[in-house]
Amino acid sequence: MAIEKSMRVERLKSRAEHCCCRYCGGELHVRQIIFHTQAAARVELYCDQCQKIEYGVEKEIYESAKACVLANNFNHFPDLDDNEQRLQMNIAKLSGLLNWQLKYLGLIGEDGFKIPVQISEFGMDQCTTIDDSELDSLLEEASQWQKQSSVQED
Numbered sequence: 001m002a003i004e005k006s007m008r009v010e011r012l013k014s015r016a017e018h019c020c021c022r023y024c025g026g027e028l029h030v031r032q033i034i035f036h037t038q039a040a041a042r043v044e045l046y047c048d049q050c051q052k053i054e055y056g057v058e059k060e061i062y063e064s065a066k067a068c069v070l071a072n073n074f075n076h077f078p079d080l081d082d083n084e085q086r087l088q089m090n091i092a093k094l095s096g097l098l099n100w101q102l103k104y105l106g107l108i109g110e111d112g113f114k115i116p117v118q119i120s121e122f123g124m125d126q127c128t129t130i131d132d133s134e135l136d137s138l139l140e141e142a143s144q145w146q147k148q149s150s151v152q153e154d
């Protein structure tokens with residue numbers, strides 16, 4: 001029992017190193033937490049900034065969730081006021097979903113990513129930015145394509 005418990009603590013310690021809070025992106029710490037309803041203290045990962053027990057996600061997942069929420073105005077909570085708290089809840093929501101998906105695809109495990117991660121933040125920006133001079137030729141190209149495809153349909 002004691003060995004099992006210390007293994008769990010070691011697992012949480014290493015998790016605290018490569019994971020961060022889903023809400024604020026802050027550091028996680030291994031803390032002993034005393035519950036009113038339970039006799040023994042429990043060891044959990046904890047976010048000091050949010051003051052809550054937080055198992056966390058990989059830092060890269062948090063960063064990509066944050067970037068995605070901001071770039072796409074992702075909002076899972078339409079009934080809430082638009083403020084910092086809602087932003088954090090949306091990042092946490094998307095972090096959870098991304099975490100779920102990466103686990104489902106077998107790309108992350110308890111020790112983090114199983115494959116090397118290459119953040120392509122710059123590439124993402126380029127995808128959504130079109131120069132004015134490029135826009136005209138892109139639109140021209142698109143209208144040509146439309147004409148061609150409608151010809152084919154007839």
Ligand SMILES: [Zn+2]
Nearest residue numbers: 021024047050
């Ligand atoms: Zn936090």
